[in-house]
Amino acid sequence: MTQKYYEDFDIGFNFKTLSITVTETHVVNWAGLTMDFYPLHMDSEYCAKTVFKERIAHGPLIFGMAVGMVGLAKVEGSSIIAWMGVDKMRMLAPVKFGDTITVHVEVVERKETSKPSQGLQTWRYTIKNQRDEAVMVLDMKFLMHRKVANA
Amino acid sequence: MTQKYYEDFDIGFNFKTLSITVTETHVVNWAGLTMDFYPLHMDSEYCAKTVFKERIAHGPLIFGMAVGMVGLAKVEGSSIIAWMGVDKMRMLAPVKFGDTITVHVEVVERKETSKPSQGLQTWRYTIKNQRDEAVMVLDMKFLMHRKVANA
Amino acid sequence: MTQKYYEDFDIGFNFKTLSITVTETHVVNWAGLTMDFYPLHMDSEYCAKTVFKERIAHGPLIFGMAVGMVGLAKVEGSSIIAWMGVDKMRMLAPVKFGDTITVHVEVVERKETSKPSQGLQTWRYTIKNQRDEAVMVLDMKFLMHRKVANA
Amino acid sequence: MTQKYYEDFDIGFNFKTLSITVTETHVVNWAGLTMDFYPLHMDSEYCAKTVFKERIAHGPLIFGMAVGMVGLAKVEGSSIIAWMGVDKMRMLAPVKFGDTITVHVEVVERKETSKPSQGLQTWRYTIKNQRDEAVMVLDMKFLMHRKVANA
Amino acid sequence: MTQKYYEDFDIGFNFKTLSITVTETHVVNWAGLTMDFYPLHMDSEYCAKTVFKERIAHGPLIFGMAVGMVGLAKVEGSSIIAWMGVDKMRMLAPVKFGDTITVHVEVVERKETSKPSQGLQTWRYTIKNQRDEAVMVLDMKFLMHRKVANA
Amino acid sequence: MTQKYYEDFDIGFNFKTLSITVTETHVVNWAGLTMDFYPLHMDSEYCAKTVFKERIAHGPLIFGMAVGMVGLAKVEGSSIIAWMGVDKMRMLAPVKFGDTITVHVEVVERKETSKPSQGLQTWRYTIKNQRDEAVMVLDMKFLMHRKVANA
Numbered sequence: 011m012t013q014k015y016y017e018d019f020d021i022g023f024n025f026k027t028l029s030i031t032v033t034e035t036h037v038v039n040w041a042g043l044t045m046d047f048y049p050l051h052m053d054s055e056y057c058a059k060t061v062f063k064e065r066i067a068h069g070p071l072i073f074g075m076a077v078g079m080v081g082l083a084k085v086e087g088s089s090i091i092a093w094m095g096v097d098k099m100r101m102l103a104p105v106k107f108g109d110t111i112t113v114h115v116e117v118v119e120r121k122e123t124s125k126p127s128q129g130l131q132t133w134r135y136t137i138k139n140q141r142d143e144a145v146m147v148l149d150m151k152f153l154m155h156r157k158v159a160n161a
Numbered sequence: 162m163t164q165k166y167y168e169d170f171d172i173g174f175n176f177k178t179l180s181i182t183v184t185e186t187h188v189v190n191w192a193g194l195t196m197d198f199y200p201l202h203m204d205s206e207y208c209a210k211t212v213f214k215e216r217i218a219h220g221p222l223i224f225g226m227a228v229g230m231v232g233l234a235k236v237e238g239s240s241i242i243a244w245m246g247v248d249k250m251r252m253l254a255p256v257k258f259g260d261t262i263t264v265h266v267e268v269v270e271r272k273e274t275s276k277p278s279q280g281l282q283t284w285r286y287t288i289k290n291q292r293d294e295a296v297m298v299l300d301m302k303f304l305m306h307r308k309v310a311n312a
Numbered sequence: 313m314t315q316k317y318y319e320d321f322d323i324g325f326n327f328k329t330l331s332i333t334v335t336e337t338h339v340v341n342w343a344g345l346t347m348d349f350y351p352l353h354m355d356s357e358y359c360a361k362t363v364f365k366e367r368i369a370h371g372p373l374i375f376g377m378a379v380g381m382v383g384l385a386k387v388e389g390s391s392i393i394a395w396m397g398v399d400k401m402r403m404l405a406p407v408k409f410g411d412t413i414t415v416h417v418e419v420v421e422r423k424e425t426s427k428p429s430q431g432l433q434t435w436r437y438t439i440k441n442q443r444d445e446a447v448m449v450l451d452m453k454f455l456m457h458r459k460v461a462n463a
Numbered sequence: 464m465t466q467k468y469y470e471d472f473d474i475g476f477n478f479k480t481l482s483i484t485v486t487e488t489h490v491v492n493w494a495g496l497t498m499d500f501y502p503l504h505m506d507s508e509y510c511a512k513t514v515f516k517e518r519i520a521h522g523p524l525i526f527g528m529a530v531g532m533v534g535l536a537k538v539e540g541s542s543i544i545a546w547m548g549v550d551k552m553r554m555l556a557p558v559k560f561g562d563t564i565t566v567h568v569e570v571v572e573r574k575e576t577s578k579p580s581q582g583l584q585t586w587r588y589t590i591k592n593q594r595d596e597a598v599m600v601l602d603m604k605f606l607m608h609r610k611v612a613n614a
Numbered sequence: 615m616t617q618k619y620y621e622d623f624d625i626g627f628n629f630k631t632l633s634i635t636v637t638e639t640h641v642v643n644w645a646g647l648t649m650d651f652y653p654l655h656m657d658s659e660y661c662a663k664t665v666f667k668e669r670i671a672h673g674p675l676i677f678g679m680a681v682g683m684v685g686l687a688k689v690e691g692s693s694i695i696a697w698m699g700v701d702k703m704r705m706l707a708p709v710k711f712g713d714t715i716t717v718h719v720e721v722v723e724r725k726e727t728s729k730p731s732q733g734l735q736t737w738r739y740t741i742k743n744q745r746d747e748a749v750m751v752l753d754m755k756f757l758m759h760r761k762v763a764n765a
Numbered sequence: 766m767t768q769k770y771y772e773d774f775d776i777g778f779n780f781k782t783l784s785i786t787v788t789e790t791h792v793v794n795w796a797g798l799t800m801d802f803y804p805l806h807m808d809s810e811y812c813a814k815t816v817f818k819e820r821i822a823h824g825p826l827i828f829g830m831a832v833g834m835v836g837l838a839k840v841e842g843s844s845i846i847a848w849m850g851v852d853k854m855r856m857l858a859p860v861k862f863g864d865t866i867t868v869h870v871e872v873v874e875r876k877e878t879s880k881p882s883q884g885l886q887t888w889r890y891t892i893k894n895q896r897d898e899a900v901m902v903l904d905m906k907f908l909m910h911r912k913v914a915n916a
Binding site: 035038 | 330331332333335336337338341384410412442
Binding site: 030039041043044045069077081095096097098099100 | 194198222224233245
């Protein structure tokens with residue numbers, strides 16, 4: 011991976027990822043892997059009586075895919091020391107089977123730490139569907155290498 | 162599912178889930194489903210040179226499994242109207258292949274909304290390994306039915 | 313799991329499980345895992361010429377799912393010492409992709425053994441589709457803890 | 464498939480299948496597909512305290528694999544009209560990760576029906592491990608084409 | 615497996631395999647296992663603007679399935695010492711979700727080696743869809759046991 | 766993807782991909798997806814008696830993974846019009862469970878076509894293990910956009 015640093019990502023820096031169509035296969039495989047068989051994802055008879063009318067994708071599946079899709083973009087290079095966590099993950103709209111999602115990433119916060127070699131950044135992931143509607147938003151927190159200390 | 166309400170879960174209410182051993186299979190299947198092939202999970206040569214010495218599980222996999230494991234416990238009954246999101250997800254320690262995780266859940270916050278039929282609760286999930294070490298912590302936010310309005 | 317005993321389940325005791333929609337994904341994954349590529353499940357051209365007109369789910373998949381679905385209900389608590397086997401498994405009607413199945417369980421037989429701490433029970437699983445038609449029936453045999461000997 | 468008939472399989476006719484090593488991957492994938500996360504298969508800490516000491520394969524997985532393995536042998540040709548069901552499935556010994564199973568098949572019963580074109584046969588599947596120990600036995604019931612009526 | 619030899623397969627010898635319907639599940643599982651998320655297979659919005667209009671199967675998936683399908687036919691018996699490789703693999707037409715493929719195999723080349731116990735054969739695999747259109751062609755190279763040296 | 770052209774890749778141009786550890790999970794999932802249960806990959810008892818001593822990965826799995834790994838590197842940008850096929854795929858050494866593979870890519874041939882907008886290139890993929898031994902080699906054929914015609 012290209013060497014990149016904290017300093018390479020200003021607040022406001024942004025990009026978007028490739029797009030992936032979310033399928034019944036993703037949802038059934040997800041359910042099995044994470045043990046989440048909630049009827050909204052797995053029981054089409056139940057869903058027919060809800061406001062959604064049909065099975066929808068698990069929210070955490072959309073999060074998991076978003077993390078992978080941003081990784082495939084390889085924009086962060088080898089800047090990241092560690093993934094610190096996630097804040098403010100919110101589900102905004104359902105993802106139906108056949109919807110195609112894209113992750114829009116923007117750097118929204120950066121902060122030097124007491125160690126001159128490290129900085130913290132918050133990257134906001136906004137996941138949108140094929141109608142450009144936001145379906146999920148979340149803030150990823152990364153600990154990054156600083157260039158100055160590595161120069 | 163048993164009918165349960167916001168009022169059934171006081172702050173401090175807690176329980177733990179079944180336990181699951183995290184395996185190489187979980188990690189390889191996760192990588193494929195979420196498109197996350199970061200070397201810390203997929204390249205044992207790379208890992209041998211890190212502080213971890215060996216491949217470790219993806220953090221979001223631990224989150225995904227925790228959501229499923231809490232669902233299997235069925236403690237929430239049909240109290241939940243909607244999953245609102247997640248706050249303060251933090252990875253605290255690596256999960257290695259063969260580690261066995263359990264989710265410890267505690268209600269840490271509850272708040273009535275302007276609608277008498279709805280309330281918000283925060284359930285803290287602390288995921289621990291077989292040595293009782295916390296490996297991940299996160300706050301799940303649920304919108305719940307209130308009993309009073311449904312009586 | 314809650315401690316339960318042989319004595320907690322009288323003949324006639326019954327319950328039903330959650331419901332799951334059987335999908336093309338279940339069938340393709342099943343075929344790969346169990347090595348069963350019989351054309352009735354995997355070749356839509358072949359199926360078009362049969363009485364079924366379309367691919368149908370493997371019978372043993374319905375059995376496998378039924379075992380899991382009854383386990384998710386957790387009604388048996390920790391009463392079970394061992395799964396002894398299955399009798400009289402019969403396929404009654406085809407399960408098509410998109411059908412939603414539910415397991416109806418009834419205790420149909422119980423018998424004390426020569427050991428005062430153990431008893432045998434037969435639980436009949438009737439798997440029904442969304443039109444309430446029975447698609448499979450089978451008798452599960454369990455060896456259970458008896459309460460009297462554990463008091 | 465070769466055309467074969469009821470008359471081609473006498474009582475006592477027997478063969479064995481290819482052999483397959485049962486792995487952690489089979490068990491984790493099975494659990495997800497059939498929703499069976501019983502600790503004897505998924506929780507190595509729990510298993511360490513049992514007589515088995517380690518995780519073991521699900522019994523129904525061994526059944527599912529046996530059905531597929533017999534199908535791969537293609538001995539039955541196109542003799543079968545329908546799979547009628549299973550009788551007397553019994554788990555005889557645990558299958559551990561890394562054990563290699565083979566199915567030994569023997570025709571144990573055959574019976575003409577009132578229709579001259581159809582007959583019923585019972586094929587006993589004895590599944591053995593690499594130490595030639597029987598781990599499961601079961602009786603498969605098939606409805607078959609009779610040659611006389613098709614001549 | 616039946617003992618077979620180089621001498622059992624003349625140039626012109628041919629057979630066809632069972633048929634399998636290629637599904638969305640095959641494609642999503644393939645993408646995850648081989649890390650190939652090219653939009654022609656995974657992004658239905660992108661595909662709608664291409665000449666194909668919809669997602670199509672990965673070419674290497676068709677190759678992988680063809681190898682398996684020929685193996686299931688078990689025509690080669692135990693004649694093969696080693697798989698030497700592949701030549702002239704060409705994608706001729708797209709495979710869409712729901713298409714059903716069959717492999718037509720023909721021995722197109724055989725050559726004795728300096729070792730009297732070994733011979734080389736080229737088996738041409740032509741993969742056709744349900745409209746009898748060739749979608750892929752490739753030449754498999756096998757090293758085989760010769761009968762003369764084993765007599 | 767970045768716009769790239771035939772002209773951007775001279776003969777001799779080369780790069781290598783990320784590395785992936787090939788696991789039992791890859792092999793079991795591959796077998797199921799492609800229906801290839803040859804004992805060299807699935808039967809550890811059989812393998813113990815071969816020169817390999819243990820189960821090895823399917824050759825086509827290594828090919829499939831190589832295609833995906835080169836795609837993840839995204840070096841080709843949007844230069845490719847179509848994947849034409851593969852030549853001279855040869856298995857050179859076994860890949861065992863736990864081996865880590867990397868694809869080394871080199872442009873070995875390029876040729877203009879009669880259409881000024883298109884050119885053909887051959888990219889040689891040499892797949893190496895963690896001991897820098899070549900395990901597979903193959904020639905990928907691509908049809909590419911030419912810059913001159915698109916200027």
